Amino acid sequence: MSDHDIAMTINGRRHSGTVESRISLSDFLRGDAGYTGVHVGCEHGVCGACTVMVDGRAVRSCLMLAVQADGADVVTVEGLAAPDGTLHPVQQAFRDEHALQCGFCTPGFVMTLAALTQGGARPSEEELVGALSGNLCRCTGYQGIKRACRRLSGSNMADAGEHA
Amino acid sequence: MNAPGIPAGRFIGKRMPRKEDPRLLTGRGQFVDDIALPGMLHCAFARTPIARGKIVSIDTSAAREVPGVHMIYTAEDFADQTVRMRGFFVEQEVPVRTPPLCEGRIAHVGEPFAMVVADTRHIAEDACSLIELEYEEEDPVITMAQARTGAPVHPSMADNMAGMTGVDEIGAELQAKLDKSAFVIEEHVVHQRVAQSPMETRGIVATRDGPEEFTLYITCQSPHLVARWVTLTLDIPDMSIKVIAKDVGGSFGLKNNPWREETAVMIAALKFGRPLKWIEDRYEYFIGANQAREQEMTLKLGFDTEGHMTCGHGDYDNNNGAFPHGPGDNLAVHLFMWPAYKMPDYGFVTRGCYTNTPGQAAYRGPWQMESLIREAALDRAARRLNIEPYEIRRRNLITAADQPATTGMGIMVDDITPHECMEMLLEKFDVAAFRKEQAAARKEGRYLGLGIATYIEPTAVSGIMSSMTGEFAQVRIDPTGRVTASLSTHSQGHGTATTMAQVIADRIGVRYEDVTVFEGDNSTGAFGPGAAGSRQGVIAGGAAFTASDMLVEKVKAIAAHMLNANAESITIDDGVIHVAGAPEMSMPLRELAEVAHGHPARLPEGMVSGLEAQYRYQGLPMVMTSAAHLCVVEVSAETGFVEIKRWMSAEDCGTVINPAVVEGQIAGGLAQGIGCVLLEEIAFDARGNPTAATYKDYLLPTISDVPEFEFHHRNTPSKSTGGMRGVGEGGAIIGPPTLCNAIIDALTPFGELAIDLPFSPTKLLGFIEGRDLSGGH
Numbered sequence A: 001m002s003d004h005d006i007a008m009t010i011n012g013r014r015h016s017g018t019v020e021s022r023i024s025l026s027d028f029l030r031g032d033a034g035y036t037g038v039h040v041g042c043e044h045g046v047c048g049a050c051t052v053m054v055d056g057r058a059v060r061s062c063l064m065l066a067v068q069a070d071g072a073d074v075v076t077v078e079g080l081a082a083p084d085g086t087l088h089p090v091q092q093a094f095r096d097e098h099a100l101q102c103g104f105c106t107p108g109f110v111m112t113l114a115a116l117t118q119g120g121a122r123p124s125e126e127e128l129v130g131a132l133s134g135n136l137c138r139c140t141g142y143q144g145i146k147r148a149c150r151r152l153s154g155s156n157m158a159d160a161g162e163h164a
Numbered sequence B: 001m002n003a004p005g006i007p008a009g010r011f012i013g014k015r016m017p018r019k020e021d022p023r024l025l026t027g028r029g030q031f032v033d034d035i036a037l038p039g040m041l042h043c044a045f046a047r048t049p050i051a052r053g054k055i056v057s058i059d060t061s062a063a064r065e066v067p068g069v070h071m072i073y074t075a076e077d078f079a080d081q082t083v084r085m086r087g088f089f090v091e092q093e094v095p096v097r098t099p100p101l102c103e104g105r106i107a108h109v110g111e112p113f114a115m116v117v118a119d120t121r122h123i124a125e126d127a128c129s130l131i132e133l134e135y136e137e138e139d140p141v142i143t144m145a146q147a148r149t150g151a152p153v154h155p156s157m158a159d160n161m162a163g164m165t166g167v168d169e170i171g172a173e174l175q176a177k178l179d180k181s182a183f184v185i186e187e188h189v190v191h192q193r194v195a196q197s198p199m200e201t202r203g204i205v206a207t208r209d210g211p212e213e214f215t216l217y218i219t220c221q222s223p224h225l226v227a228r229w230v231t232l233t234l235d236i237p238d239m240s241i242k243v244i245a246k247d248v249g250g251s252f253g254l255k256n257n258p259w260r261e262e263t264a265v266m267i268a269a270l271k272f273g274r275p276l277k278w279i280e281d282r283y284e285y286f287i288g289a290n291q292a293r294e295q296e297m298t299l300k301l302g303f304d305t306e307g308h309m310t311c312g313h314g315d316y317d318n319n320n321g322a323f324p325h326g327p328g329d330n331l332a333v334h335l336f337m338w339p340a341y342k343m344p345d346y347g348f349v350t351r352g353c354y355t356n357t358p359g360q361a362a363y364r365g366p367w368q369m370e371s372l373i374r375e376a377a378l379d380r381a382a383r384r385l386n387i388e389p390y391e392i393r394r395r396n397l398i399t400a401a402d403q404p405a406t407t408g409m410g411i412m413v414d415d416i417t418p419h420e421c422m423e424m425l426l427e428k429f430d431v432a433a434f435r436k437e438q439a440a441a442r443k444e445g446r447y448l449g450l451g452i453a454t455y456i457e458p459t460a461v462s463g464i465m466s467s468m469t470g471e472f473a474q475v476r477i478d479p480t481g482r483v484t485a486s487l488s489t490h491s492q493g494h495g496t497a498t499t500m501a502q503v504i505a506d507r508i509g510v511r512y513e514d515v516t517v518f519e520g521d522n523s524t525g526a527f528g529p530g531a532a533g534s535r536q537g538v539i540a541g542g543a544a545f546t547a548s549d550m551l552v553e554k555v556k557a558i559a560a561h562m563l564n565a566n567a568e569s570i571t572i573d574d575g576v577i578h579v580a581g582a583p584e585m586s587m588p589l590r591e592l593a594e595v596a597h598g599h600p601a602r603l604p605e606g607m608v609s610g611l612e613a614q615y616r617y618q619g620l621p622m623v624m625t626s627a628a629h630l631c632v633v634e635v636s637a638e639t640g641f642v643e644i645k646r647w648m649s650a651e652d653c654g655t656v657i658n659p660a661v662v663e664g665q666i667a668g669g670l671a672q673g674i675g676c677v678l679l680e681e682i683a684f685d686a687r688g689n690p691t692a693a694t695y696k697d698y699l700l701p702t703i704s705d706v707p708e709f710e711f712h713h714r715n716t717p718s719k720s721t722g723g724m725r726g727v728g729e730g731g732a733i734i735g736p737p738t739l740c741n742a743i744i745d746a747l748t749p750f751g752e753l754a755i756d757l758p759f760s761p762t763k764l765l766g767f768i769e770g771r772d773l774s775g776g777h
Ligand code: FES
Pocket: A039, A040, A041, A042, A043, A044, A045, A046, A047, A048, A049, A050, A051, A060, A061, A062, A063
């Protein structure tokens, strides 16, 4: 198995390491870099729990090899809240709407929505819900997650605050 | 103390934000795979490729050559370790020898037969693929029908019968009553096997810390129960056992107790002396973990001409698989068939069988078959009489006026409200208007259906079944004035750190922010069986109530002494102690706490220092929760797809500590019920190979499969301290009959649809078109 030296930015910090070519980005982020908020629910690309942002796009980190992310800018759920602890609007919407129970699926849902609402974008509720059709949650029945989508959507101008 | 009718307080009854969420939302939860210990090695299992046969030989020589492999274990390496396997009811050993690693008889596809310990999981898996298994294959027993006549799955047993209650034949007296009934409805339900499917799979990190201490990080339903289980199963009474499970990614019954793989890792950790980790991958989960349901039942109900039930008989079969957590667990299905209904006479038989498939485990609402078949049969009777589904229930449900009442199975009910819950829904849903809409839609070839179901559920069982006992709370006011509590509770998403903090903050009179609840570790709190049987909010809630009240008594006594006031005149509000009529004497709780902890001389004579109280609440034998649900569906005659258009829930779970948590439990259960009815299925081919091994083949409900639910709460306080009733499982119980009834109603123009789950589009379209579209499976 060949080893590769890779380096990437994770949550604004440089991180380098040596990995076998077969190591997935999710394993690298969790094991090597210590970002255990990246959850692995299936490793088949179906559940979405491992979703992170790579160069601004939501990506299933179990389906991407760590070497493919060499040089990339990666954001995990650990990198969303402000340094003073203020939650990202997506995190806050999840908290306010009771959109999580066990929290295992949560990082994937949050990162998918964070990617879609970057730079203050406010897609419609349907677009946001539609984007989550590939994320599985076994606990909540999706009720709070739908409410969070509504809150984050363009149709809810009452809450049109700054989006990171 | 404080029995029924606790009024909503500042926090009880409010949608307080959860204490668990800030860490979970920022990726700082601590799930078992997040644990990394110095020197930790990784385990992987080699698994059997056939459902039944004999192991001839296992060749590990090539695997041992892989660099990074430390050890390979097979069953013979564990021969010197006692393993007395047991399920959730920990006092008893399971009747079937259940070895951690296959000992020679292969009983299902996916059985672990060797375990590799290596530097990384990847290396361990590489090595597993090099282990050669030589076997002699035999014809497997897969279905319940095969189990009846097939050779015993476990050769030590005479047949495949795992358990039986009741009598096979309908008694002559009951048969006579059935014969005399105006009409008899015979309902037959085939419920597929499903997977509990927590998003976090099973996993464990085990480390032997010297000769006397054993520490386990394990995803489970109660660290206390796991500690007890390990002591008994491995027979290691002299070891100190610490079990940590801070965050658990769902369980739903699966993680009630450790099972084969976790036990293998524990034994290896004891032998090898380095920390070992095993995290199940999703493929292993689908082929190797215990599963649920796979039941068939026939219910015969006699009715008089008015639609009152006269008698009934239930015949129930359950496929336990090869190594069930508890082969007798499902035998109680009949017990809870009728407590909400007037049923004069009921006979039954239940059979559980062993097959060459993965064993069964508990799953949320383990006896939901009783509600599914009963509610479906009642609807068929209503159609027979040409009356509405609610009408047949009005004629047969036990109402407030009928109580107290004792059902045929000896269960006493005195505060159930399924009838009242149903009436609550009928006030909000116009059935007559719906029937008009339905008739008009049918003319356009659109098939709408209405489903109603009612039920009651025994929750918070305590003191009448082993393991199911009281809950414990220790509440402390620290010298800083902050309140901390250690409870016997454990959350796999239940939010007990939130709800218990609400109770404690309310009862003591401090801010919600000032309360921290510790759980998730058997070194805090005391024994409790954890999240099983919808019990924690009820019983632990009662313990938190009483422990808090006891602590308040002490605060008042100290305050009265310090302030030279009357204890009765003292109140605590927002963390400040007040004396009635003397606002100038108010003092922060912290000031009193400093005295209580550090200045014993300033305490009343004879009082011990410190500021804490603890209480174990035994609870009632059981607390009944009632509900009625109603849903509207449209079934497409072109595609067979079911669209859920509306879903209303009226639930009576007594005092609601946090409505968002309660509704979350109901919604999560309903989504699982919807999955059972429409999507999910664990199936096997004729050789016992699983046909679903990823989430691409095993369909979980997604965000677009689950409608938005409308919640209505009736709040009849129970007699349990605090007045709560359990709510964890109800949605999974009442979801399937509500949805099945709606689908059957929608398709009545095509005949009476029998329940054979899942109702896949292919099956429904086949029914609509009157032909089998399944492609010969
Ligand atoms: S773990 Fe990546 S999609 Fe499930």
